[in-house]
């Protein structure tokens with residue numbers, strides 16, 4: 001039977017269990033969910049690390065030939081098999097024709113980034129001309145802030161989350177210092193309420209309403225790296241702009257994970273990396289967005305020759321013809337080997353579509369949440385069983401695929417035991433373990449196996465006490 005469009009993940013799991021006449025925790029449920037998954041074949045497009053190749057593995061606990069349970073796509077996405085093919089195409093071209101490769105072939109190097117930028121449109125919800133693929137994330141953040149952050153004595157603050165990713169924190173701190181501003185006065189950080197992990201939208205909106213007149217730029221993450229909270233980007237944008245602020249987002253954990261509509265939301269600027277959900281490999285080519293409404297008003301502060309119109313770029317007359325919009329922010333010629341790996345991944349996204357991926361992701365993460373709550377629920381009173389708490393919001397609209405877990409037993413022990421058994425996830429200070437089932441290459445059976453491993457890990461940590 002087809003699920004109704006409004007069916008919650010927990011309802012789907014229970015419905016399937018009822019159809020199969022088994023308990024929701026039964027392996028058959030996971031297998032049925034995989035069977036019904038129309039995106040399951042995309043797993044074959046990736047190399048899934050084998051147990052035996054993971055450095056922390058304990059071979060006495062696993063079958064070394066088996067695939068690991070890779071739940072770390074929120075940190076580094078897996079390698080698409082197509083990457084090698086695409087890299088070889090450009091390496092061959094380089095070997096065979098040297099500099100002629102700049103102008104010919106599937107990806108003429110001088111326009112390598114432009115060849116693939118159209119594949120990013122649907123992923124971030126922007127027009128092609130509003131996107132540039134260049135540099136790394138923090139570099140792009142700096143370049144964007146150099147243009148959007150023009151403090152005045154009255155409007156001098158940058159608003160951000162108190163626990164923003166360190167690189168964003170340092171970028172903002174150093175931008176304020178660049179303008180000779182007092183960091184304490186101008187770096188306005190919003191904290192969750194006492195005893196809470198998640199920022200409440202009403203608190204964010206209240207700060208914008210109260211202090212908006214003194215805020216020049218609001219820079220939030222789209223999805224928080226630690227808690228997994230997905231912020232209401234359209235609401236933050238609307239509220240900030242109503243107060244005259246520019247609103248930008250670091251989309252490192254949102255891009256390729258949730259649906260984005262940067263153009264329609266009217267976001268002023270955004271930047272992202274490509275090595276997490278976009279699977280382009282460590283240090284991959286990053287992205288930047290500037291809304292087209294700024295095409296003729298916001299200019300790059302630092303300029304290089306790739307910001308010059310292509311038609312006259314090679315006249316070498318030193319008369320800058322700046323490309324309007326974000327393309328004018330490009331400084332150097334594109335790194336073609338990085339273009340190749342990103343191209344390979346974006347090609348898979350084109351086939352899968354972000355809409356369908358998000359739909360699967362909601363069910364996949366919902367299944368994980370359901371199972372965690374069922375196995376490690378707080379309410380199983382009196383048993384003194386260790387508790388696993390999920391700090392990521394439970395509401396589907398307020399999260400992506402990642403869940404951040406905390407434990408009533410030491411997280412370090414849980415993490416090490418999971419690693420020994422071939423679960424690839426990570427621990428983050430102060431006390432979370434982040435797990436991210438990724439719809440492109442994770443299965444419902446991965447989630448099932450993870451839950452069983454987590455159960456035996458918790459038992460083993462308990463008995464060692």
Ligand SMILES: Cc1ncc(COP(=O)(O)O)c(C=O)c1O
Nearest residue numbers: 136137138139165167225252273
């Ligand atoms: C939210 C966020 N912002 C910024 C960065 C830094 O990215 P980069 O090293 O590519 O500049 C990361 C890296 O993981 C991140 O997660």
